[in-house]
Amino acid sequence: MIRETLFALGLFATLSIPFAAQQPAPAPAHSARNAARHSASTRPASPTSAAQAAASRDNQPPNTNTSCFASTTPKACDPIEQRSKLLSAQHEFDNLRLEKAAAGYDALLASCDPRTQVAAALGLKRAHVRMSTWWWLEGRYFPPLRWVRHPRFWEALWKTLVIILAIGLVAWVMLAGSPRRATIMTPLALTDKTQVKLFTSLLESSSQEVRHVLERAGRGLQVRATTLLALPSGTTSELVSSLPTVKGVDVAGIAKFFLYLKRYLGWRIDSEVGYCPPTKCPSGSDSPSRIVASASLRHAFWVRGGPWSVQRSVQHDYDVDGVAFAIAARIMGFSLRGKRARR
Amino acid sequence: MPDANDLLTGFADEQSFGLFMEGLRSLQQYEDEATQLHPQKTALAITMHSATASLRECTSRYPDDLLPAFYLGVALGMRNQEVYVQRLVELKSEVTACGRWLAYEDEARELATPRNAETPVATAERDGRRLAARERARENKALAQPFGDLNERPWPLLEEASRLFDSLTKNPVSEEFASVATYNLAQVWARRGSRAERHYLSEAVSILAAQRMPDLATLRGELIQQEQALASMSRFFQFRRRPYLDHLRSLQEKISFCIQFDALRESLNIRLAALSARFYFERALASARDVDAEINSIDTPSLDPGFKADLRADYLTKMGYAYYEFAFNRDLHDFILAHPALITPLGIPARSSPSAHAFLNLAAANFTMALELKDCWNPAQIYLALVRQIQVGVAEARKELLEQDKKASLGPFQTRLAACQRDIDSVSRQERDTLDDTESRSLAQQKVKLIDQRDVIKAAIEPLAGDFDRRIADTDRDKQLFSREADALFAALQGLPWPPPPPQAGDSKFGDG
Numbered sequence: 001m002i003r004e005t006l007f008a009l010g011l012f013a014t015l016s017i018p019f020a021a022q023q024p025a026p027a028p029a030h031s032a033r034n035a036a037r038h039s040a041s042t043r044p045a046s047p048t049s050a051a052q053a054a055a056s057r058d059n060q061p062p063n064t065n066t067s068c069f070a071s072t073t074p075k076a077c078d079p080i081e082q083r084s085k086l087l088s089a090q091h092e093f094d095n096l097r098l099e100k101a102a103a104g105y106d107a108l109l110a111s112c113d114p115r116t117q118v119a120a121a122l123g124l125k126r127a128h129v130r131m132s133t134w135w136w137l138e139g140r141y142f143p144p145l146r147w148v149r150h151p152r153f154w155e156a157l158w159k160t161l162v163i164i165l166a167i168g169l170v171a172w173v174m175l176a177g178s179p180r181r182a183t184i185m186t187p188l189a190l191t192d193k194t195q196v197k198l199f200t201s202l203l204e205s206s207s208q209e210v211r212h213v214l215e216r217a218g219r220g221l222q223v224r225a226t227t228l229l230a231l232p233s234g235t236t237s238e239l240v241s242s243l244p245t246v247k248g249v250d251v252a253g254i255a256k257f258f259l260y261l262k263r264y265l266g267w268r269i270d271s272e273v274g275y276c277p278p279t280k281c282p283s284g285s286d287s288p289s290r291i292v293a294s295a296s297l298r299h300a301f302w303v304r305g306g307p308w309s310v311q312r313s314v315q316h317d318y319d320v321d322g323v324a325f326a327i328a329a330r331i332m333g334f335s336l337r338g339k340r341a342r343r
Numbered sequence: 344m345p346d347a348n349d350l351l352t353g354f355a356d357e358q359s360f361g362l363f364m365e366g367l368r369s370l371q372q373y374e375d376e377a378t379q380l381h382p383q384k385t386a387l388a389i390t391m392h393s394a395t396a397s398l399r400e401c402t403s404r405y406p407d408d409l410l411p412a413f414y415l416g417v418a419l420g421m422r423n424q425e426v427y428v429q430r431l432v433e434l435k436s437e438v439t440a441c442g443r444w445l446a447y448e449d450e451a452r453e454l455a456t457p458r459n460a461e462t463p464v465a466t467a468e469r470d471g472r473r474l475a476a477r478e479r480a481r482e483n484k485a486l487a488q489p490f491g492d493l494n495e496r497p498w499p500l501l502e503e504a505s506r507l508f509d510s511l512t513k514n515p516v517s518e519e520f521a522s523v524a525t526y527n528l529a530q531v532w533a534r535r536g537s538r539a540e541r542h543y544l545s546e547a548v549s550i551l552a553a554q555r556m557p558d559l560a561t562l563r564g565e566l567i568q569q570e571q572a573l574a575s576m577s578r579f580f581q582f583r584r585r586p587y588l589d590h591l592r593s594l595q596e597k598i599s600f601c602i603q604f605d606a607l608r609e610s611l612n613i614r615l616a617a618l619s620a621r622f623y624f625e626r627a628l629a630s631a632r633d634v635d636a637e638i639n640s641i642d643t644p645s646l647d648p649g650f651k652a653d654l655r656a657d658y659l660t661k662m663g664y665a666y667y668e669f670a671f672n673r674d675l676h677d678f679i680l681a682h683p684a685l686i687t688p689l690g691i692p693a694r695s696s697p698s699a700h701a702f703l704n705l706a707a708a709n710f711t712m713a714l715e716l717k718d719c720w721n722p723a724q725i726y727l728a729l730v731r732q733i734q735v736g737v738a739e740a741r742k743e744l745l746e747q748d749k750k751a752s753l754g755p756f757q758t759r760l761a762a763c764q765r766d767i768d769s770v771s772r773q774e775r776d777t778l779d780d781t782e783s784r785s786l787a788q789q790k791v792k793l794i795d796q797r798d799v800i801k802a803a804i805e806p807l808a809g810d811f812d813r814r815i816a817d818t819d820r821d822k823q824l825f826s827r828e829a830d831a832l833f834a835a836l837q838g839l840p841w842p843p844p845p846p847q848a849g850d851s852k853f854g855d856g
Contacts, residue, residue, distance in 0.1 A: 209368070210364055213364060213367055213368045213371060214364075214367075216371060305357060306357070308357060308358065308361065310361075322365075325364075325365065325368060326361055326365055327361075329360060329361040329363075329364035329365060330357040330358065330360065330361035331357070332360070332364075333354060333356075333357040333358075333359070333360025333361055333364070334357050
């Protein structure tokens with residue numbers, strides 16, 4: 001299934017990138033320029049271009065290697081090589097990479113093999129006919145018009161749909177239950193003096209404290225425990241970045257990719273925290289310093305809970321304990337939300 | 344359809360749960376601070392304010408959530424303790440006057456009883472002292488009036504707490520939750536109940552009687568079965584111990600709760616019987632002693648030692664409070680005098696009569712024992728501080744009475760001694776002025792006789808005065824001890840440093856000059 005996905009993604013990338021970016025094909029310079037001109041123009045390519053190419057080759061300086069040891073006999077024609085080039089151009093044509101195909105055919109017009117020459121002329125003509133069609137010309141600005149004409153377009157489409165449905169099904173199954181584990185993503189610092197690392201660490205420990213507070217209080221009246229929080233993302237990222245690079249492959253980078261992918265598909269907590277220092281009001285009185293924090297519980301691209309915002313007056317910027325606990329309690333309370341209504 | 348447990352532990356949304364948890368955490372932080380040896384006033388104030396604010400907001404925004412309302416009731420009860428302590432500190436001199444009033448009343452009642460073979464002079468003297476004591480009692484009673492009116496003052500926090508608990512008992516929640524809410528409601532009413540407000544006690548007793556509780560014998564049987572099953576469990580099934588242990592703990596909690604329920608009910612019964620239905624007093628006392636026996640009989644191997652200590656401390660505090668109330672109940676004293684069989688079960692020392700002094704001592708002993716079991720337990724601390732402050736007044740009055748007694752007892756001797764000394768001085772002057780040898784010899788003999796007489800009188804006075812002085816010194820020492828203990832307890836309850844820091848040089852209001 002992954003192979004199919006990669007194939008589909010590769011196919012689209014191959015089709016769309018040259019159209020969008022107009023990358024020059026790896027062909028002779030003059031042919032490429034011709035092809036680009038053809039693709040940009042609404043007119044078909046001139047039929048005299050082959051003759052001009054032959055003339056330009058005739059005007060090239062003679063071989064200056066006049067040594068008596070040098071061979072003076074011309075290079076023998078290799079039909080197999082010429083055929084392979086022709087096949088390559090045909091392959092480009094079949095895959096709707098018409099600029100490349102035209103450039104390939106154009107190069108083969110001066111082939112030493114006469115049969116190849118004829119086939120190249122025909123191929124060039126067919127390529128130019130196709131490049132003159134409305135869907136090709138408009139497709140330059142709206143690539144899906146060209147994708148639809150690709151011979152494997154429908155096959156790629158249904159395979160992509162199957163893959164998306166499968167991912168959706170897995171995600172739905174994962175989302176159906178309540179969160180068992182949520183990862184704290186590194187909170188966003190809203191102001192310069194905010195103690196983000198301290199807040200993150202306290203957010204994790206506060207989730208444990210919520211449990212302890214409930215356990216202590218629930219000697220007579222048991223309150224059901226809820227979700228667990230995992231390590232903060234900052235900690236795990238540091239662990240991952242300390243991994244070595246082996247054989248030129250950045251293991252840390254791959255690990256990071258899968259880590260973030262896993263986190264994105266799982267339950268995570270996005271939060272932001274800011275410390276507002278005491279300010280002097282116009283009336284002359286000091287307003288106390290505050291810490292504001294906000295968090296939301298997310299799963300893939302869904303926002304499942306929150307955003308919960310909390311604001312507390314504090315003594316100093318390290319006094320984040322109360323806010324962290326308040327946020328943690330709201331996160332933990334997600335599982336208890338509307339329990340009476342759900343049942 | 345939601346079940347009872349979901350109704351109880353469900354929350355409207357995360358905000359409700361968050362506010363509840365913040366309040367609960369602050370409440371626990373307050374508890375931790377309050378039960379320290381030297382709590383900090385600022386920390387107490389901050390945590391209590393945070394707890395009540397969070398729980399109040401939660402209860403007002405989410406009225407359907409039950410646990411916040413329950414814990415708000417608990418927080419208000421704890422806050423009310425602070426207010427009570429504050430009012431007691433404000434009325435410290437009145438509380439002391441109350442102690443003096445009780446001591447003079449005790450004295451007047453004791454003097455009202457005629458002695459065996461009493462002479463008319465002695466009877467007249469006793470009557471005089473009795474009237475004086477009664478007069479002093481009346482004066483001190485008037486001084487102590489604000490303290491006497493304390494129970495009748497409005498207690499809005501307790502009223503709000505009782506309203507919350509009352510609403511919780513009427514909700515369709517689990518039986519266990521309803522029992523706990525009922526217990527708390529009865530406890531709040533028990534705090535408000537007094538001689539003037541005895542309807543609170545009656546209502547508390549009636550709601551406790553209406554509450555259906557599990558049978559203690561059945562629970563105990565089940566506990567024994569579980570313990571046997573756990574003991575006989577094979578080593579191969581050790582992994583299955585956890586559910587058994589959890590079940591055992593749950594059973595122990597239920598048994599503890601039943602006993603605590605019984606302790607509250609019986610303490611209320613005995614208080615109510617002492618106030619209005621003394622014919623029932625003996626039975627109520629026997630039932631209370633049965634609860635004590637029940638607590639002592641909890642001795643299963645798997646028992647958490649904290650459970651028994653908590654139960655015993657709770658029982659002792661409740662009984663201590665009952666004894667404190669008995670100190671003011673003169674009708675009960677008369678009833679006990681008429682039924683001497685009650686003296687030993689009540690714990691009054693043999694050959695002592697029921698008096699405010701004796702009951703205050705019993706109350707203080709109960710509170711002290713409770714604090715030995717449960718260190719820095721606030722309810723016991725509050726009532727011990729109160730009783731010690733009253734005992735300061737008692738000691739003051741006793742010192743005054745002893746000084747009066749000393750004066751009365753030593754008065755005739757002192758008069759005779761003074762007369763004797765006067766005679767000696769007169770004889771000495773005459774002896775110095777005379778020129779006749781015979782007269783001089785006669786005066787010298789007379790002087791020797793007078794000196795002998797004086798020494799005899801002095802010898803008679805000294806042990807008597809020494810005895811009085813020793814008793815006065817003892818009473819004074821008691822007063823200082825009680826005063827110091829009460830001050831330390833009040834300081835701890837208010838979160839103030841103890842001993843108080845010495846005043847700084849700059850604090851003098853008179854300045855450097």
